[in-house]
Amino acid sequence: MDGWNFVRLVHALRQVSLSISSQDIFDVQTCLSRFPELSEKQIIKSVFIHRPQDTEIFETVWRILLENPESSTPNYAEDETNNSVLEENQDSSGIGGQGIGRGSGGVSLTTRGNVLDFSHITKLVPFSRLEELTSRGLEFEDVVKTILAEMDYYTWINSFDLAFQRGELSEETWYKHQDTRASLVREIQQRVITAQVSDENSWEPLVRQHWLIKSLSTLTEKEKELVKSSIRKWARKLAVRPGTRWKNSHRGTIDISQIVRQSVQWDxxxxxxxxxxxxxxxxxxxxxxxxxxxxxxFVEFLIYLVTCLRARFRKIRVFFFIDSVWDVSEFVCDDDLSRAKQEIKSSGDKVTSGFSDYGTVFQELAENKLNDVSSRATLLILGDGKNNYRPAQKEYLAQIAAKVRNVFWLNPLELEEWNERDNMMKEYQNYCSKVYRCRSASDLQRIVQDVF
Amino acid sequence: MTSPLDLTRVLEEEGYLIDKEAATTLFLALALEKPCLIEGPAGVGKTQLALALARVEKRKLIRLQCYEGLDLSKALYDWNYAKQLLRLQLSKTEDWDQIKVDLFSEEFLLSRPLLESILSQEPVLLLIDELDKSDEEFESFLLELLAEFQVTIPEIGTISSKTKPVVILTSNNSRDFSDALRRRCIHIYLTYPSLEREISILSTQAPELSNRLAKDVCEFVARVRKLPLQKLPSVSETIDFARALQSLHQTELNYGELMGTLSVLLKYPKDIAKLEERLRKWESEAAQRR
Structure with a gap:
């Protein structure tokens, strides 16, 4: 690897928040010169990566920098690939019997049977198309969705979902299909990132996709796991953090005042x-x-956080609401989150309209549910504050706020959006001890440190 | 050792099968004389790797098991107070300066594992096991040792090691380490082995198994690991499971006959229930295919 590429790589990795010290760079250079027979990538990876979650982003950067031939050769034989794909199709008709569909310039997945050769993806999605989409200034998620739709991805996965539900697929094929599906999406995402990076000529797009920064609602399964394991670690830190009050105990630090006070009786x-x-x-x-x-x-992560923090609180109560409130504490305190998730999903039965109504909810809480709340309690509200143009009824929130010690409001929307017309955030804000934006894992981390 | 391949080979002779990527990283860590931080889920052979490495390199193993509340006086050094008192009582000299110097000399130092590895004359391998269990303050004690292979004792001064020890730290990832610690280490992430590797691990660890059974067991375990369980079966549990089947005189793995042996593989009642439910499904699927 020549020096220029190496410097570029280090710069890029530092941009995407890997910490690389000069000692690391020195080590890599030593290794590269001492063991020329080892693969460069392997050496650099071994020395630069200090935490397992960084591997993925390293791979992406490596790909963009050193294995990215397309941007220089945008011309490829589109017709040729289409032909070859058609030939392959003759013996494998798509599962579920969908017809042959074709997006503009790309190749449809439904025509391809279940086996996908990933070396072909390069040809499946033309780079020029990616460039065109990114230069229009679309968000990352939107570009990915457009590309996938053009490949008939959604029809393709639907046909598999159906087949699995009907019991036509064995579990093994289903797992295999899931893997293919995930790696396909990942591949597309990588390509979009590549296009964005070269379009903006900076590493910004990649930084935006970092799991700590990106919005919780767009995380992939793998990233969700990451966030959850980090939450568990933060919670552990908190669980052992002592409070401010002292208590007599048979061990601990010596309580001088108590000893002196007692000694009085014995002169x-x-x-x-x-x-x-x-x-x-x-x-x-x-x-x-x-x-x-x-x-x-967002609820999923907050609930996970709350279950991790269980040990720290004497009593935890969890309410879900849309336009009425129901108590779900018993589900949440189970270790298994699947029941809580089910509860979120089944909420459809309990509501009348499906649109949140904060006013009614606060009224119900203030009048019925929170009668026995302690004055030392903390109320944590997770909501976007969009009231769908219904009356705010903030007096009820004021009532609740007077009863408990703290009210924290976590809002997944950006600050600017809080002032939109149907958003009641500005009215409720006054009664909260503090209001947080809670959009990404790093926001959540800040909240954990502040609130608990 | 001159290459990762070499390392792989000698480790294999000691009965530890390492994959290529981990071997390269470990090799580089040894070449750079840097500490090596091994992370990964429980039971994938993190400690075993350190033990095998000690045997390969013919180094004396010094092991420090971390736990909550582990502190300097248990990990690094302590003064031998009783001995110091005896010394004071025996001393006839009035010269205070001399006693003072004597009392805090190496003779009255109780060396704990970390200091022991620094003082040792023969080459050692220091294994700091489950570092994530220790308190955060303990991490900072380690920094000096990890970077410079030396420790500073206020009364004596700095003691640096004569033979650079190989340092291996393992962690189950239940707590995140500071950047300062991570920066000083080369990082290896061990995860569950691939199917082929697990089969060969199984046949080296339990040579009495038939090839058929080993293959069946590993395929089954790989399948189980895809389920959403609270604790996935580790390599050591795979070995136990295979041995259990062997002692029940089974020559191959039958989905129908597994009930009751599952508790060897999984450790939570909830997980076992989940797997039993799945087994019934797999069994009917297998029957259909036949």
Whole structure:
């Protein structure tokens, strides 16, 4: 690897938030010169990567920088590939019997049977098309969706879903299909990123896709796992953090004041040592989640966080609401999140309209559900504040806020959106101790440190 | 050792099968004389790798098991107070300066694993096991040792190691480490082995198994690992499971006859229930195919 490429690589990795010290660079250079027979990529990867979650982003950067021949050769034989694909199709008709569909310039997946050769994807999606889409300034997710739609991806996965439900596919093929599906999407995402990076001529697009920064609702399964494991770690840190109050105990630090006080009865002689230690804060936590469609992704993470923090609170109560409230504490306190998820999904039966109505919810809470809440409790509200033009009824929130110690509001929308016309955030804001934007994993991390 | 291939070969002779990527990384860590941080889920052979490496390199193994509350006096060094008291009582000299210097000399130092690995005359391999279990403050104690292979004792001064020890840290990932610690280490992420590798691990660890059974077991375990379970079966559990089937005189794996042996593979009742349900489905699928 020549020096220029190496410097570019280091720069790019630093841009996407890998910390690379000069010692690391020195080490890599030593290794490269000492072991020329080893693969360069392997060496660089071994030395530069200090945490497992960075592997993926390293691969992406590596690909864009060093294995990206397309941008220089946009001309490829489109007709030729189409022909070859057609030939392959003759013996494999698409599952589910969909007809042959074709997007503009690309190749449809439904015509290709179940086996996909990934070396062909390069040809499946023309780079010029990617460039065209990105230069229009579309968001990353939108570009990916457009490309997938053009490939008939959605019809393709639908036919498989149906076949699996009907029991035509065995579980093994189904798993295999799931893998293909995931790697296909990943491939497309990589290509879109590549196009965006070369379009903007900066690493910004890649930085935006970092799992800590990107919106919680667009995370892939793998990234979800990452976020969850980080949440578990943050929660662990908190679980052992002591509170501010002291309590007598048979071990801990020596409690001088107590010893002196006792010694008075024996004329100042010390007979007995007293110890004290800090006790963890254990107050009550009330969580209130909006589970209307737009919010479901965020609820999942908040609930996960709450279950991880269980040990720290004396009592946790969780309410879900859309336009009425229901208590789901018992589901949430189960270790398994699947039941909580089901509860979110089945919420459809419980609501009348499916549009959130904060006013009614706060009224119901204030009047019925929160009668016995302790004055030391914390209320955590997760919602976008969009009230669909219904009355805000903020007086009820004020009532609740007066009862509990703190009210925190987590809002997944950007700050600018809080001032839109149907958004009641500005009215509710005054009654909250603090309002947070809670859009990405890094937001969540800040909240964990601040609130709990 | 001159190449990762060499390393793979000698480790294999010691009964540890390592994959190519991990071998390269480990090889580089040894070449750069840097500590090596091994992460991964429980039971994929992190500690085993360190043990095998110690045997390969013919180094004395010094092991420090971390736990919550582990502190400097248990990990690094402590003063031998009893011995110091004896020394004071025996001393007839009035010269205070001399006693003072004597009392805090190496003679009265109790060396704990970390100091021991620094002081050792013969080459050692220091294994700091499950570092994530220790407190965060403990991490900072380690930094000096990891970067410079030396420790500083306020009363004596800096002691640096004569024979650079190989340092291996393992972690189950239950807590994140600081960047300072990560920066000083070469990082290996071990995960569950691929099907072929697991089969060969199984046949080296339990040579009494028939090829058929080993293959069946590994395929089954690979399948189980795809299920959403609370704790996935690890390599050591695969080996136990295969041995259990062997002792039940099974020559191949039958979905129908597994009930009851599953508790060897999975450790949570909920997971077992989930798998039993799946087994019934797989069994009927297998029957259809036949």
């Amino acid at each position: 100042g002689l010390l007979f007995h040592l007293n110890y004290r230690k800090k006790i963890p804060r254990a107050s009550e936590l009330v969580v209130l989640c909006d589970v209307s469609n737009s919010m479901a992704a």
